[in-house]
Amino acid sequence: MTKPIIITDPDTDRYHTFGYISWWQQETVRQATVLVVGAGALGNEVLKNLALMGIGQILIADFDTIEDSNLSRSVLFRATDRGKRKVDVAAERVKELNPDVRVKPWHGNINYEMGLGVFRHVDAIIGCLDNREARLSLNRFSWAVNRPWVDGAIQELMGIVRVFWPGQGACYECTLTDLDYQIINLRYSCPLLARQNILQGKVPTTPTSASIVAGFQTQEALKLIHGMEVQPGKAILINGLTNDIYTTEYPVKAGCMSHATLDPIVELPEATAESTTVAELLAIARDKLGAEAILEFDSELVLSMTCPECGTETAVFRRMARLYESDAQCPHCHNQMDMNLTHRITGHEPFLHYTLAQLDIPPLAIIRARNHQQSLYLELTGDCHTFLTFT
Numbered sequence: 001m002t003k004p005i006i007i008t009d010p011d012t013d014r015y016h017t018f019g020y021i022s023w024w025q026q027e028t029v030r031q032a033t034v035l036v037v038g039a040g041a042l043g044n045e046v047l048k049n050l051a052l053m054g055i056g057q058i059l060i061a062d063f064d065t066i067e068d069s070n071l072s073r074s075v076l077f078r079a080t081d082r083g084k085r086k087v088d089v090a091a092e093r094v095k096e097l098n099p100d101v102r103v104k105p106w107h108g109n110i111n112y113e114m115g116l117g118v119f120r121h122v123d124a125i126i127g128c129l130d131n132r133e134a135r136l137s138l139n140r141f142s143w144a145v146n147r148p149w150v151d152g153a154i155q156e157l158m159g160i161v162r163v164f165w166p167g168q169g170a171c172y173e174c175t176l177t178d179l180d181y182q183i184i185n186l187r188y189s190c191p192l193l194a195r196q197n198i199l200q201g202k203v204p205t206t207p208t209s210a211s212i213v214a215g216f217q218t219q220e221a222l223k224l225i226h227g228m229e230v231q232p233g234k235a236i237l238i239n240g241l242t243n244d245i246y247t248t249e250y251p252v253k254a255g256c257m258s259h260a261t262l263d264p265i266v267e268l269p270e271a272t273a274e275s276t277t278v279a280e281l282l283a284i285a286r287d288k289l290g291a292e293a294i295l296e297f298d299s300e301l302v303l304s305m306t307c308p309e310c311g312t313e314t315a316v317f318r319r320m321a322r323l324y325e326s327d328a329q330c331p332h333c334h335n336q337m338d339m340n341l342t343h344r345i346t347g348h349e350p351f352l353h354y355t356l357a358q359l360d361i362p363p364l365a366i367i368r369a370r371n372h373q374q375s376l377y378l379e380l381t382g383d384c385h386t387f388l389t390f391t
């Protein structure tokens with residue numbers, strides 16, 4: 001890769017020094033959209049790097065708030081930020097570092113709350129996560145929409161950096177051991193997922209390992225943005241105690257559950273979660289697949305709950321994964337209520353006039369439509385204009 005070297009004025013161009021790097025394309029960097037999942041120790045360092053390099057659009061996803069214990073590893077946070085959402089503070093500080101960068105903070109849990117289509121519409125995904133559940137989700141999402149992602153993990157003075165690319169080498173799930181699955185299943189053993197309990201067992205980390213690993217992660221994302229070669233399915237292992245850095249290649253696991261890509265994905269530029277009704281989406285499905293087509297969700301939707309003791313019935317319309325155990329308690333007699341679930345729309349539902357948002361479907365969701373022979377995947381692409389806006 002060669003390009004004419006354009007030497008700008010160091011007095012007025014903050015990216016002056018990058019102009020000397022033969023392959024660096026500042027315009028490509030400026031036009032890139034990067035999703036950073038997690039705004040903790042790694043996320044702070046990654047965001048700092050992305051801002052300094054002049055990445056044009058950054059989507060920051062996290063569901064956490066700032067506490068004092070974050071301050072020892074989070075360059076973007078201050079003591080006065082205690083209690084604020086990590087994404088909001090990080091977005092503000094990124095813009096302070098570089099006003100050229102446009103940011104969108106998104107406060108939520110990517111495991112259940114972000115539309116799958118979001119992952120299709122970014123140039124690079126960087127996972128700055130501290131638990132297996134979220135990594136597994138991110139891995140399955142990236143496979144589903146055929147996008148690479150960069151994982152980072154730290155513990156004390158050690159770190160791992162990995163690029164996973166669907167169809168090229170091992171994926172994150174290929175690397176999981178039986179023990180990893182046991183740890184994940186422990187947390188899912190309750191029928192109503194107790195999200196409060198996810199990762200209470202914290203791993204000790206340092207600002208040095210965070211900056212080292214985040215540095216590698218950002219570089220891998222930079223290579224992805226430039227279309228340069230990366231090494232999917234390989235890990236960079238960094239041992240800060242012995243100063244050993246080496247790479248290792250994971251074997252692809254036969255029958256790995258993550259290896260599923262949605263195909264074909266049909267973009268619906270007019271459809272949005274807020275404005276499109278269930279009936280309208282079903283009509284689109286039937287237009288493409290015939291009158292027997294149905295819609296299928298990837299998780300259970302709780303329509304209502306009924307108390308077996310006192311008969312109290314309440315409408316819910318929330319995905320089960322987003323409910324807490326306390327949500328299933330009868331408000332009158334405090335018994336556990338029975339859930340009326342569905343995950344498919346056949347055209348006979350009394351709520352066909354509801355919008356998709358009223359059925360707890362997030363913006364840019366991808367919903368499966370199928371008949372007896374084939375499936376296709378309908379993306380609420382119309383949400384791009386509102387969801388993927390950066391300021």
Ligand SMILES: [Zn+2]
Pocket residue numbers: 170171172173174175253256257258259
């Ligand atoms: Zn795999």
Ligand SMILES: [Zn+2]
Pocket residue numbers: 307308309310311312330331332333334335
């Ligand atoms: Zn009751």
